[in-house]
Amino acid sequence: SQELEQSPQSLIVQEGKNLTINCTSSKTLYGLYWYKQKYGEGLIFLMMLQKGGEEKSHEKITAKLDEKKQQSSLHITASQPSHAGIYLCGASSGPGTYKYIFGTGTRLKVLA
Amino acid sequence: DTAVSQTPKYLVTQMGNDKSIKCEQNLGHDTMYWYKQDSKKFLKIMFSYNNKELIINETVPNRFSPKSPDKAHLNLHINSLELGDSAVYFCASSQDKTGGAFLSNTEAFFGQGTRLTVV
Numbered sequence: 001s002q003e004l005e006q007s008p009q010s011l012i013v014q015e016g017k018n019l020t021i022n023c024t025s026s027k028t029l030y031g032l033y034w035y036k037q038k039y040g041e042g043l044i045f046l047m048m049l050q051k052g053g054e055e056k057s058h059e060k061i062t063a064k065l066d067e068k069k070q071q072s073s074l075h076i077t078a079s080q081p082s083h084a085g086i087y088l089c090g091a092s093s094g095p096g097t098y099k100y101i102f103g104t105g106t107r108l109k110v111l112a
Numbered sequence: 113d114t115a116v117s118q119t120p121k122y123l124v125t126q127m128g129n130d131k132s133i134k135c136e137q138n139l140g141h142d143t144m145y146w147y148k149q150d151s152k153k154f155l156k157i158m159f160s161y162n163n164k165e166l167i168i169n170e171t172v173p174n175r176f177s178p179k180s181p182d183k184a185h186l187n188l189h190i191n192s193l194e195l196g197d198s199a200v201y202f203c204a205s206s207q208d209k210t211g212g213a214f215l216s217n218t219e220a221f222f223g224q225g226t227r228l229t230v231v
Contacts, residue, residue, distance in 0.1 A: 035222075043202065043222040088155065102155035 004089055004103035012109045013079050021074045021106045023089035030091070032072045034063050037086040037105075046074075046087075081110045115139050118203050118223035125193055126231055133188045133226045135203030143167075144186040145220070146178060147202040155202065161186050193230045200225045 005024045013019050023032070034046040047056045049065035049072060056063050060077045076083055089103040116137045125131050137144060145168075146158040160168035164180045175191045190197060206220040 043204075045220070090155075101157075 004091055004101055006087075006089060006103040006106050008106060009104065010107040010109075012111065014111050015080060016078055019076050019079055019108070021087050021108070023072045023074070023103050025070045025091060027070070029065070029069045029072075032065050032069075033090040034072070034074050035088045035090060035102075037088060038084075043088065076108075079108075079110045081112050084108055084110045115221045116203055116205055116223040118201075118226050120226060121224060122227050122229075124229045124231065127193055127195060129193050130189070130191045131193060131228070132190070133201055133203075133228070135186050135188070135223055137184055137203075137205040137221070139205055139207075139221060140184075141205040141207050141221075142183060143206050144180065144183070145204040145206075146186065146188050147204060147222075149200040149202060149225070159186075159188075190228075193228075195230050198228055198230045200227050202226075 003026050007022050007024075011019055011021070030050070032049045035043040036046055037043050046061060047058060047063045049056060049063055052065060052067040052069045054065045062075045062077070063072060064075075065072045072089060074087060074089075085108060087106045087108060091101060116135065116139070119134045123131060123133070135144065135146075143160060143162045145160045147155045148158055149155045157168060157170050158172045158176065159166065159170070159178045161178065161180045163183050166178065177189045177191070178186060179189060180186045186203060188201065202225050203223040204220045
């Protein structure tokens, strides 16, 4: 069965530093999604990537999907305390499939 | 206005009890989901409903029974609660028309989660 592995599992950075979170799939992805979760809150949709080589940015967050569509990275530039939370990647393995899975999550802490 | 709302936000109960978690969405979406987030923060789908019809039922014990009185509501009822049921349960909805290809082209909106603790 398809799995999504995220790395690192947790990350502590100083405010202003850049960071990258990776999400790797055991199979080709149909769609890759990044979410952010704050404690006690729901998941917040960040970005969706579908095409190999695709890259999207929103404010200081950039997400990329590799050409083979098996790995995605989320990069945060000049991190701020507001970036703290748990970042989750999610994916479906194909259209019409009932299978949708999430990665294991990366807990990010930003020190002021 | 809250797009997807779950109640209660926190639930502490004893083993063996029966409890329900309610979910409502005001987005006009056709599809709603229940996810369970375990202690390792891994989210696993439990159920999906499309227009009140059960589409996905993923290896979930029979003690868990979803109920969708209309397409804006998907409640989760749990019988004979066990310690292992302790987790955060997330409700979600999306515009997906089939209830299957979750997030194939559209994003999903999640509720704030219900933290269930069974003691």
